Amino acid sequence: MTATPATTPGFGRFFLPGPTEVLPEILAAQTRPMIGHRGKGMEQLIAQMMPGLQRIFRTTRPVYISSSSATGLMEAAVRNCGGRRVLALVNGAFSERFAKIAQANGCETTVLEVPLGEVHRPDQLRDALTKGRYDAVTVVHSETSTGALNPIRDLAQVAHEAGDVLLLVDSVTGIAGATVETDSWDLDFVLTGSQKALALPPGLALGVAHPRALARAKQQSNRGIYFDLVEFENYILKNQTPNTPALSLMYALAAQVVRIERETIEGRWRRHLAMAERTWQWAAEMRARGIEMRVLAPEGCRSPTVTCLTVPSGRTGSAINEAMKAKGFTISAGYGSLKDSTIRIGHMGDHTVAELEALLAVLAGVVTE
């Protein structure tokens, strides 16, 4: 008996904004035999992929590899670098989670919120940092619940102008899909997870800490053990991880880094932008046909990896989602309070514009029927 039924859809039908579809060759890389995590093999595995990881993050700093989902490194960010007082920029469900994590880890947390779909303007942040004293600011680069893209470079500049304020960036649906310049944007801590634009199975998180962030961590007394960034730093300098890593996932990561090197990170950014632009244009085409669908995020602050579309009146996100499923395609209903009023398309990872085009053709049928 074959393990794969004939009806299994091919690659290009699964458009969740995480986890994203993983190529068969990347899945296959996970079947390599185990090796000792304190041996030469492990050190070689990490050493070989490190330059590629650094090119993905655009940094000369080491890239930490955490065997956790992305939330683990969000906790690491506030726990090591949050200091006493955190300003949490909130514009959706994931940035709200970041605020809750800061609070739960004992940081005195103030929330600066803007409406769903919108982004934080640098002058608003400047204003908040003038009025209050904060040690760190949390922000989500690409807010996966709304498809809005925060202006991280400008926000980092404003944070640093305010003095010893660290910007802690969740770029979970940014890194490897949207432009991120860790070094030239002077980011203090930036993190992602394996199952979004990196198009790997879930279970790994990656992060980069500026020396400023590490210095802050060293002063922090209750960093805990599992998410201690000082330990991450000490071990990665030896091409190791503090604990037994999710080795099979690291094999997949190593294989994916080779693929990304072949495409180049700039090529990957361009492909994601092309997929996003095609989706925005499709929404305009739908409106021209009298189907009232809009991109939730305003022009100029839209994520290249995920689009949140409002659904026509009389329809719900979950019903459209179900109808798509019946046709063999997976997209997502809205998130949280946007569950019924929107749908989300994750044009993210290793999809192509051609595959997206096929999805949009089916979606057009569903919303017009």
Ligand SMILES: *Cc1c(COP(=O)(O)O)cnc(C)c1O
């Ligand atoms: C998916 C996601 C997370 C959470 O990631 P987990 O891997 O589930 O911990 C955090 N932030 C953003 C922006 C995300 O898209």
